Amino acid sequence: MELKSFSSCSVSTSEVAHVGRSYSTLISSFRHKVGVRFSTHFQCRRDKAVISSVGQDNFAAETSSHRINGTNGSISRFYSTNLKLLDAFDDEYGGVVVHPDRLPSNPYTFASVLRLSLSQWKKMGKKGIWLKLPLDQSDLVPIAVKEGFQYHHAEPGYVMLTYWIPEGPSMLPANASHQVGVGGFVINDNNEVLVVQERHCSPTTLGLWKIPTGFILEAEEIYTGAVREVKEETGIDTEFVEVIAFRHAHNVAFEKSDLFFICMLRPLSSKIIVDDLEIAAAKV
Amino acid sequence: MELKSFSSCSVSTSEVAHVGRSYSTLISSFRHKVGVRFSTHFQCRRDKAVISSVGQDNFAAETSSHRINGTNGSISRFYSTNLKLLDAFDDEYGGVVVHPDRLPSNPYTFASVLRLSLSQWKKMGKKGIWLKLPLDQSDLVPIAVKEGFQYHHAEPGYVMLTYWIPEGPSMLPANASHQVGVGGFVINDNNEVLVVQERHCSPTTLGLWKIPTGFILEAEEIYTGAVREVKEETGIDTEFVEVIAFRHAHNVAFEKSDLFFICMLRPLSSKIIVDDLEIAAAKV
Structure with a gap:
């Protein structure tokens, strides 16, 4: 060996x-x-x-x-x-x-x-x-x-x-199997975390405070997607620090699987501008 | 705040x-x-x-x-x-x-x-x-x-x-965007790594030694997929230790993106049985 x-x-x-x-x-x-x-x-x-x-x-x-x-x-x-x-x-x-x-x-x-x-x-x-x-x-x-x-x-x-054409099961490669989402864990020097309330959610989760999240765009990097979603939902500029966790879920949208990455982001601005379309409220 | x-x-x-x-x-x-x-x-x-x-x-x-x-x-x-x-x-x-x-x-x-x-x-x-x-x-x-x-x-x-129906761009959610692959980094107590040569590859990579890899199956966990691929390709039983790295590539199969996770696995057996369909050779 x-x-x-x-x-x-x-x-x-x-x-x-x-x-x-x-x-x-x-x-x-x-x-x-x-x-x-x-x-x-x-x-x-x-x-x-x-x-x-x-x-x-x-x-x-x-x-x-x-x-x-x-x-x-x-x-x-x-x-x-x-x-x-x-x-x-x-x-x-x-x-x-x-x-x-x-x-x-x-x-x-x-x-x-x-x-x-x-x-x-x-x-x-x-x-x-x-x-x-x-x-x-x-x-x-x-x-x-x-x-x-x-x-x-x-x-x-x-x-x-x-x-x-050949006998037996198809050996052709399968189509894409996953969606990929990102969450921005924006924490400042005072250990305060940026959180939002989603506008469209079920009654059981109404009012829940959560980190800004979203799906990455086609061919978008995970760290870019996290920074973009935070900016879109809250107006806060951030820079990527690291991926701190990810989770894998199955049988989600269209019965495909789902990978969700939480990125730690450092805030570069502090003025919150809420995206009224998706977000009901945001604060740190 | x-x-x-x-x-x-x-x-x-x-x-x-x-x-x-x-x-x-x-x-x-x-x-x-x-x-x-x-x-x-x-x-x-x-x-x-x-x-x-x-x-x-x-x-x-x-x-x-x-x-x-x-x-x-x-x-x-x-x-x-x-x-x-x-x-x-x-x-x-x-x-x-x-x-x-x-x-x-x-x-x-x-x-x-x-x-x-x-x-x-x-x-x-x-x-x-x-x-x-x-x-x-x-x-x-x-x-x-x-x-x-x-x-x-x-x-x-x-x-x-x-x-x-409404005017403006569709707001419907997109289909799955990613494929997910896994690689098994099987390392034993002597710091020896299990490697394989793929049977079907381009001339430029013929003879390249690499870790066993593959796609996860529908609704399969990453750690399960890595253990399965190593077993299928080499016959080696392993147990999952940790994900040690992942990489994100774009515009791969069917113009979708690709996430590839390398899992460190601990070998539980040592007898190599090569899968002749996919693998040309395997050794540690």
Whole structure:
């Protein structure tokens, strides 16, 4: 047995990322190489990964070549121009990502080309199929579901559907599982703590004094979110000192889990300006 | 100024929950009162919250009374039996939650009843409308989108759509924003650390020794997840000691954020059994 060198860089932000159900160093090197931003899982160089170029507008008159990325990265003309597949590219895990900007606009065309594509991908031994349908092409959703696709996740402007080809349970990575909230524990030199009363709460908690809290914004740091929420709710400027506690709750909003971080913050101002929309009162 | 008592119970798991973009104590008292489990945001007592009882199977022959929850909780017969609205109930925030199990099965019926319902809800000054469409009723998705609904989130078996009635930006709470991973820092009495090589990784990281890592499962605790991942990947039994570090990364899978917790674990066994599916090698 030997002691392995285990430096902090081995688990740094840039290197530890998600692959399947595990974490690896795979993603970072691909992160900035593509224009199409599905997710870091499904990025690859489009010049090496085009399966077919059947686009939305030129489907009927498709004449361009259809390329496929071989296992050694070489490009072949395995597909003739008569094979009309969905415009897609390989992902790193034996799967296929359909290009969301080049879907056939006609539902009937989509239905036939989707069926043909699935048939071809099955023959090729592909695994997970990723189909992102924009909001304005929602008429394609029932067609995909009819072919066996399931929902994976959705954001306001699109829904992502997936199809797992191999036998057995899907090995595709799950969607986000948590919401993250922050609380600002603002304590001054007199050991006085900043507290608020929320405007909208249940009768049983009406009048309860609590620390300012809220959810962090998309891509926001925990310490930034805590400082922002305190400022928004009370008008108090603060600086982050440290995370003093966190708790993990399950089955909260939309049956997802919830992580809540309490940050100790040092006040930089003392004039309280209450946010009337969320807060009924604030004081130290 | 006075020092407020701020005990740990004020931010306990059961009491701190999500309301809009804030945290409050609102949710916990409603959590166990309903059979319909949309999410804790949208639970309310169905006997007080039925807006209409137009169901999937009895839509055409609907004869039952239509009740609405008044602001004082009383039941009125404001709606006549001729007004065919979607079966729904009020949420706590002035919104309406459509019952997913009682949707009209006929798309044409759904289209007309949805339009009528929206018109009625607008007149009533309702805010957010929540429409959960099961996978097997995906043919209703384009109809809802045509009426102005957007996607909110999706899980394999359903897609949730929302409609924000008031002017201005939607105040509806966002979907989950994070994935959570764990790493097991297993160190023995000789200061030797358990490390693995992942089987599936990029060429640049091939052969890298790292701690066992993975994503926590749905509703799994961080410490449980770390112990499980170490066991799965290496066969080593461990017990949780403490969280020694965490890091926050953004724009990772599906453009969501990622929290990664490193847990110090004490080994309880020493025989390494490698999981051939994920791991190429493991040693201490």
